[in-house]
Amino acid sequence: MRFNFRTLAGALAIGGTAFASAPAFAEGEVNIYSYRQPDLIKPLLEAFTSETGVKTNVIFASKGLGERIATEGESSPADVLLTVDIGRLDGAKQLGITQPVVSDVVESNVPAEFRDPEGHWIGLTNRARIVYASRDRVDQDSITYEELADPKWKGRICTRSGQHVYTIGLIASMVAHHGEEKTEEWLSAVRNNLARKPAGNDRAQVQAIFAGECDIALGNTYYMGLMQTNEKEPAQKEWAESVRILFPNSEGRGSHVNLAGIVMIKGAPNPDNALKLIEFLSSDGAQKIYAETNHEYPVKPGVEVSERVQSWGEIKKDPLPLADIARHRKAASTIVDKVGFDDGPAS
The missing domain is CATH 3.40.190.10 (Periplasmic binding protein-like II)
Incomplete structure (x- = not known):
């Protein structure tokens, strides 16, 4: 029955x-x-x-x-x-x-x-995993995922948990492109550039930029639309106005979707x-x-x-098949724990 x-x-x-x-x-x-x-x-x-x-x-x-x-x-x-x-x-x-x-x-x-x-x-x-950048504190108009490991971003990055499915997808794409060893080095450097321990959802990262807690954050494109049209919580419109979208790797392989x-x-x-x-x-x-x-x-x-x-700009999508990325999700999760990503920046 x-x-x-x-x-x-x-x-x-x-x-x-x-x-x-x-x-x-x-x-x-x-x-x-x-x-x-x-x-x-x-x-x-x-x-x-x-x-x-x-x-x-x-x-x-x-x-x-x-x-x-x-x-x-x-x-x-x-x-x-x-x-x-x-x-x-x-x-x-x-x-x-x-x-x-x-x-x-x-x-x-x-x-x-x-x-x-x-x-x-x-x-x-599709949704792209992009970078939200402060309109007031970030001048550059382009960025790469690899660049997030650059020391110039130390104390300036916000993101949600490394174990969230959205983050795992991005990290798995990095494994697919660069291999596990280089991705581990990259993620360790990104961890050290964090402004705080990973916490909250994608909209919370934009709120943190608005509040001056960080200058850039990882998030999905569609959250910009949800914030820009949020009549129930108009404060989110202010958060959205404080940032602009940068599509990573637009001059190379394209943004992770x-x-x-x-x-x-x-x-x-x-x-x-x-x-x-x-x-x-x-x-x-x-x-x-x-x-x-x-x-x-x-x-x-x-x-x-x-x-x-x-209105957010033109996107170039990473053509790597999503099935290929899915195969690296377990490795991505292991790397997140190995580098202590969710513990936040090293002291």
Whole structure:
């Protein structure tokens, strides 16, 4: 017997938000587990239902969805999992909860570097791991990730935990480009340039620049959009105004980009509708909605970014396949602990 989706939605609402539009498993529905907040994906799902007639049932939680699906096993009501970061996408594959997606539409819409080679995950939007720089205290208009180790930045860098998936993705990309030994040397030097122990989320780093605690910080591009449009907390608009975005390595390999993406769950009760959703999310119209709503970059070539994202400047993306970067995540995590990155700058 399968889980009742409505009952499970109520259980998962603890620590998150849940909503469901109709009883599960009826013809013409798809069940979605999502790490992406309901407000962010609602416009997409409304457009999907309008175009296809397929109803969507959604569970949102901030953590633990992949593990829950693994625990539910064959009884899981989930058709797809929406998530962020190559770590979580590849992590779902490693949990054994995914199945390959075979679709000419997806292969045509999503470049190979943003898909699992075996089809177990598909990227939907990009975000770049960039540098926020103080408008008042940083004059230069370009930077590289390698430069963050330069002693000129001593006491001037803020960032979130080295073990956060966003940071691990960047460090894994450095391992992919430079090897483990050189990346360890680099990260040790970056640690010594920190203004404080890593703490807080990406927006907190911009707040720290605004407060004068540091001059540059690592963060994802879309947080700039979230801060610039935050009507509930207008102070964040001031934080955003105090910084500008520098796209690292623009004159070289390009900036590290990560993904928001989707997987189809092994044993999905509605596989045909799951495939319809995945193909829809890779289409021109959905890519435009997704990117504009979340201030991200479409993965489908030719789909324009929003005016706001354009205003941040032109991005050159590191072409290294995300699957290659994912293979170095374990090494990246080990290096973070080895150099004591989260302990902050050496005395």
